[in-house]
Amino acid sequence: MRSRPGSRARVALAAALVALAATASAQPAPSAPAPPAAAPRPAVSELAPLALDLAVAELDGVPVASDAWLAEELAQAERLLAPHGVHLAPPRRRALAARFARLETAADRDALAAELAPGALQVFVVRTLRDVDDPRLERQGVRWRLLRDLRKSYVILSTAAMPTTLAHELGHALGNPHSPVPNNVMSYERDDPALIAFDASQGAKMRAVARQLLATWQALARAAAR
Numbered sequence: 702m703r704s705r706p707g708s709r710a711r712v713a714l715a716a717a718l719v720a721l722a723a724t725a726s727a728q729p730a731p732s733a734p735a736p737p738a739a740a741p742r743p744a745v746s747e748l749a750p751l752a753l754d755l756a757v758a759e760l761d762g763v764p765v766a767s768d769a770w771l772a773e774e775l776a777q778a779e780r781l782l783a784p785h786g787v788h789l790a791p792p793r794r795r796a797l798a799a800r801f802a803r804l805e806t807a808a809d810r811d812a813l814a815a816e817l818a819p820g821a822l823q824v825f826v827v828r829t830l831r832d833v834d835d836p837r838l839e840r841q842g843v844r845w846r847l848l849r850d851l852r853k854s855y856v857i858l859s860t861a862a863m864p865t866t867l868a869h870e871l872g873h874a875l876g877n878p879h880s881p882v883p884n885n886v887m888s889y890e891r892d893d894p895a896l897i898a899f900d901a902s903q904g905a906k907m908r909a910v911a912r913q914l915l916a917t918w919q920a921l922a923r924a925a926a927r
């Protein structure tokens with residue numbers, strides 16, 4: 702998604718997240734009435750966790766993103782995927798060369814294909830990510846496919862990303878297009894962290910794609926073991 706001028710939305714989001722955390726940790730008074738029963742959620746099949754390869758660009762030997770920032774992106778992605786039976790395994794982390802830290806062109810993005818690790822969702826974390834359609838803009842993240850080999854696809858996450866950007870890009874990687882519904886994970890309009898979610902049909906799509914990925918990766922692993 703594109704970053705907006707200024708970071709007011711992000712500040713508001715951070716404040717709301719803090720408020721949400723405070724609410725969640727508050728103990729209900731003993732006399733508080735029971736909360737209304739939540740609508741029963743239809744049971745979903747739980748899939749094995751998806752392997753995730755996290756390659757973080759380094760500048761002067763220092764990762765462009767802090768451990769805390771990465772942990773928050775991963776935690777938000779897991780929080781939003783989990784209700785749909787899709788889970789992320791603890792990431793396999795590695796360093797990415799400094800020449801990938803600032804991506805300006807489509808060719809820069811394509812060059813990352815040489816750095817793909819097999820058998821995992823691939824996430825590259827970079828310092829800056831130029832919008833290739835409108836070079837006046839920076840992007841927070843993108844799901845990029847190699848035109849000469851569409852099987853090669855990966856998520857690129859900029860350190861300008863807001864906490865739910867990884868979830869959004871993984872939503873693309875797991876088969877979903879954008880949504881016009883505000884506060885859907887796949888919408889550009891996300892302003893209320895309490896409401897941000899994937900809907901049931903997006904969840905079903907993600908489970909189906911995740912199942913295919915798991916089967917493909919298992920086949921790869923079997924072939925490699927022979």
Ligand SMILES: [Zn+2]
Pocket residue numbers: 702869873879
């Ligand atoms: Zn998108």
